[in-house]
C-alpha cells in the first residue's frame with residue numbers, strides 16, 4: 287500500500303548533544319585497529335591514592351581533553367567512510383583511497399572518578415561503585431582462585447591492580463594507533479600514573495569482522511532513535527525502510543534493527559516506554575554532570591578455539607546416534623548455539639545450511655523475528671530486493687534454540703520472563719569489542735600445536751545507561767540462567783557460565799532435531815574464560831573540562 291507523502295508524519299526524535307558526548311559512546315569507533323590503555327594512580331602503603339598525582343593529572347586534563355573525540359566528529363568520520371565505500375562501489379574504475387583517522391576516548395573507574403571529584407560517590411550504580419572484581423562471581427566467573435578465570439589470576443584489573451582510568455585508541459592503521467597510544471601512555475607516565483595495561487585488538491586479517499571461533503560478529507546493534515542535529519532527516523542511525531510504504535519504517539533502522547530510545551545508552555535522555563514511539567522517563571543524571579555520559583563495561587575474554595571446536599565435534603558425533611539428529615555436523619550444531627551461521631546468516635532464515643550471500647547482506651542479515659514470520663520490507667533503495675528465504679515463526683525455539691547466544695541476549699519480538707516485546711529494548715547494549723591475538727589456523731588444534739599458546743579472544747566492550755539493568759542483566763539473568771528468558775532453554779552454551787553457587791560448572795542447552803526430537807546437551811568444557819576488565823564511566827567532554835580537570 288502506498289501512503290500519500292503528505293500523510294507521512296515522522297514521530298518525535300530527540301537531538302543528541304553530540305559535540306559533548308564522547309564518540310566512544312555514540313556513534314562508537316568502528317575501526318579495524320584498537321589499542322586499550324589502562325592507568326593507575328600511585329597509592330601509599332595503606333592503598334590510598336596519592337593526591338599529588340591526582341592534582342597533576344587534573345591540571346593536564348584541561349588540555350588533554352582536546353585529544354578526546356566527540357560524537358559529532360566521530361559520526362562525520364563514519365559518514366565520510368561510508369560515502370567513500372559507496373562511491374567506490376559505484377565507480378570502481380576511479381576508486382579512491384579511504385581517509386585514515388585515529389580516534390580516542392577516555393573513561394574512569396569509580397576509584398579514579400572519586401579521586402578526581404568526590405561527588406562521583408553519588409553516582410547511583412552499586413555495580414560501578416563496587417567494580418568488576420566485586421561483581422565477578424555474580425557474573426558466573428569461577429570463584430576458585432586457582433582457576434584461570436578467577437579475578438586473582440586476571441591479566442588486567444586483578445584485585446590490587448584495578449584500573450583507575452581506561453583509554454581507547456582506534457584507527458584505520460595499526461602504526462598510527464600505536465603512535466597515539468604510546469604518546470598517551472607517555473603522558474600518563476610523566477604524570478606519575480602507572481600505565482599498567484596496554485593491549486592491541488585488531489580485526490582478523492584472514493576473516494575481517496569475524497570473532498575467533500569463526501562467526502561474523504558485530505552484525506546486530508540496536509539503532510538509536512534520535513537525530514544528530516535539528517535537520518529533519520539527520521538521523522543518527524540511517525533509515526532504510528520506506529515510510530511512504532509502511533509505518534514499520536519508524537521502528538527500524540536497517541530491517542530488523544530496532545530503534546531504541548537514546549536514554550538506554552546515554553544519561554539524560556528518554557528511555558524506553560511500553561510504546562516504542564513514545565519516550566519514557568529520562569535516564570537519571572546524578573550528579574548532574576553525568577549528563578551526556580555513559581557506562582562502559584570492558585571484559586577481556588580469552589577464547590579457547592581448539593576446545594570449542596573439538597567439543598562441538600564430540601557433541602555432534604554423540605548426537606548423531608539419536609533419532610532426529612542423524613545428519614548433524616559440528617558447524618550445524620555451533621551455528622544453532624550461536625543463532626547464526628559462520629557467515630552471519632541467521633538460522634531462522636536458512637535453518638539447514640549456511641548462505642554466505644545472506645550473511646554478507648546487511649539489508650537482509652538482521653531481518654528476522656522469533657515469534658512471527660517475516661516478509662520482505664519495502665526499502666528506500668527501491669531497486670534492492672531481499673530474495674533470500676524469509677523466516678518462519680519460531681516461538682518455541684525449534685529452529686533457533688532459546689539457549690542460542692543471540693536469542694539469550696535479544697528476545698526480539700518474543701515476550702520473556704520480563705514482560706512483553708518492549709522489555710527487550712531496555713536490556714540492549716551497544717557492543718564495541720574487537721578481537722585480540724592471532725587466529726588459530728586449524729580450528730581443532732590441540733594446545734601443543736598452537737604457536738600463540740591460546741592467547742586470543744575478544745576485548746569485549748559494551749556501552750549502556752545501566753550496568754545492572756543491561757550488561758549484568760543479560761549475563762547473569764539470561765545467559766547464565768537455564769530457565770530464562772524462557773524454557774526450555776538451558777545456558778548460553780557458547781559464551782555463558784554456570785553461575786549456580788557451589789555447583790560443578792556444567793552447562794546445558796536444549797536443542798531440537800527433525801521430527802521435534804528434543805535433546806539436552808551438556809558440557810563442563812569452558813572455552814570463554816574471563817581474564818580481566820573493569821567497569822567504567824565515560825564522562826561528557828564538558829564534565830571533563832568543568833568538573834574533572836582543574
Ligand code: HEM
Pocket residue numbers: 497498499501502503504505506507587588589624626691692693695696715717743744746748757760761781814
Ligand atoms: C567471547 C565472547 C563472545 C563471543 C565470541 C560473541 C559472539 C557473538 C556473535 C558471533 C554474535 C552474532 C553476530 C552479531 O549479531 O553480532 C553475537 C551477538 C551478540 N552478543 Fe556476543 N559474543 C561474546 C560475548 C558476549 C557478551 C559477554 C555479551 C554480553 C551482553 C554479548 C552480547 C551480544 C549481543 C547483545 C549480541 C546481539 C544479539 C542480537 O541482537 O541478535 N556477547 N555475539
